[in-house]
Amino acid sequence: MxxxxxxxxxxxxxxxxxxxxxxxxxxxxxxxxxxxxxxxxxxxxxxxxxxxxxxxxxxxxxxxxxxxxxxxxxxxxxxxxxxxxxxxxxxxxxxxxxxxxxxxxxxxxxxxxxxxxxxxxxxxxxxxxxxxxxxxxxxxxxxxxxxxxxxxxxxxxxxxxxxxxxxxxxxxxxxxxSPYSMDANLLHISYEGGGLEDPYWEPEEDIWRWTVSPEKAPDQPEYVELTYRGGDIVAINGTEMTPAQVLTQLNALGGKHGIGRLDLVENRYVGMKSRGCYETPGGTIMMKAHRAIESITLDREVAHLKDELMPRYASLVYNGYWWSPERQMLQTMIDDSQRYVNGVVRVKLYKGNVYIAGRKSDDSIFDANIATFEDDRGAYNQKDAEGFIRLNGLRLRIAAGKGRKLL
Incomplete structure (x- = not known):
């Protein structure tokens, strides 16, 4: 051989x-x-x-x-x-x-x-x-x-x-x-081995390379505007950037504010548990902001279906099946869902946290005239909810009427 x-x-x-x-x-x-x-x-x-x-x-x-x-x-x-x-x-x-x-x-x-x-x-x-x-x-x-x-x-x-x-x-x-086994790329840096092999041991502060500790992060929050097109960030604070430039800039912003640290015990595909620490500053911002822009641009059932399928998609990536037909099938569906995921998300970065300060989109399906707690001027007939509730409660009432106990 x-x-x-x-x-x-x-x-x-x-x-x-x-x-x-x-x-x-x-x-x-x-x-x-x-x-x-x-x-x-x-x-x-x-x-x-x-x-x-x-x-x-x-x-x-x-x-x-x-x-x-x-x-x-x-x-x-x-x-x-x-x-x-x-x-x-x-x-x-x-x-x-x-x-x-x-x-x-x-x-x-x-x-x-x-x-x-x-x-x-x-x-x-x-x-x-x-x-x-x-x-x-x-x-x-x-x-x-x-x-x-x-x-x-x-x-x-x-x-x-x-x-x-x-x-x-x-x-x-x-x-x-370093006593740790490290792996880095533009999305994250990971640490394994050394003292981390004791899952109860807290790593020392100097393990972290990309992020300041939240305690030492700036005392003033920083606001950042992220522009989305087709589900991807294409500009930061109005400046158009390539994908790698976007992630590089978000890593710098997240690291500055102590964002993206994680201490995790995960289940490896080969069968063992492994403890690792991760820094993913830009990715943490991206995740929060993407869900925010989707919240006003995706249909409810599309959003829920994506959430149901996400754990399967994540496992495929984790376990090495990126090039599998099932991941490619899921990706086709996911990419199609992103046609209207366009707009701007404003995030506030502060002391290790990412807060959503606002989101807007020309493709938004959020209708303030319907959602308002003020006078909706007939945009929504609240009496319609009565029949909706009774129909959805029908099976529960039938079961209760047959004496089926829930407690």
């Missing part, structure tokens, strides 16, 4: 794990390694990955800025669905994986490679997300997952392997590395 592999495309971050994987693949599979590094807004310089890959003899090195595609084609569609996993998680890591899988298989096809590889562990969700995405797009692709094959089971053994094989790792910097 190993002899069949001549060339592998590796999802390469330039960090310890994937740098070790480059050498491990070369040594164990005797194959050529092509590296692919995606800039999806992780906030770290990606170009140093080129020098590290070159130092290990990699000839074909892909480093791509995918921030616009990431937000436009993955984050924004997901937020049209108001997707939240298990009531809290905004799916920041989950939504990045299908894009990386897509580019991995595309590069493999360009290169005529025999396989792709990734650095996800055998305990996590990412192995599932990468591989399900790859199989959906290229059904006969071979996948090499070193964490499921090798005997390097800890950071210490990885460091020893790197030292033995002269792998270019910044050991001084690595020695000061």
């Amino acid at each position: 190993m002899a069949d592999i001549k060339k592998v495309v590796l999802a390469y971050s330039g960090g310890l794990d994937t740098s070790v994987i480059v050498k491990w693949l070369q040594e164990n599979y005797q194959c050529e390694v092509v590296t692919f590094t995606a800039d999806i807004g992780q906030g770290e310089e990606v170009e140093p990955a080129r020098a590290k890959a070159q130092a290990m003899g990699v000839k074909d090195i892909y480093i791509e800025d995918l921030r616009e595609e990431f937000v436009r084609d993955f984050v924004f569609p997901m937020f049209r669905a108001n997707a939240i996993y298990e009531g809290e998680y905004l799916l920041g890591t989950s939504i990045a994986r299908p894009l990386i899988a897509k580019r991995l298989v595309e590069i493999a096809q360009e290169q005529g490679a025999d396989a792709i590889s990734h650095g996800a562990t055998g305990k996590g969700n990412d192995q599932v997300r990468f591989e399900l995405g790859a199989y959906a797009l290229t059904p006969n692709i071979r996948v090499i997952a070193p964490w499921r094959e090798w005997d390097l089971t800890s950071r210490e053994t990885l460091m020893n392997y790197a030292a033995k094989h002269h792998i270019p790792i910044d050991f001084n910097k690595a020695g000061k590395k």
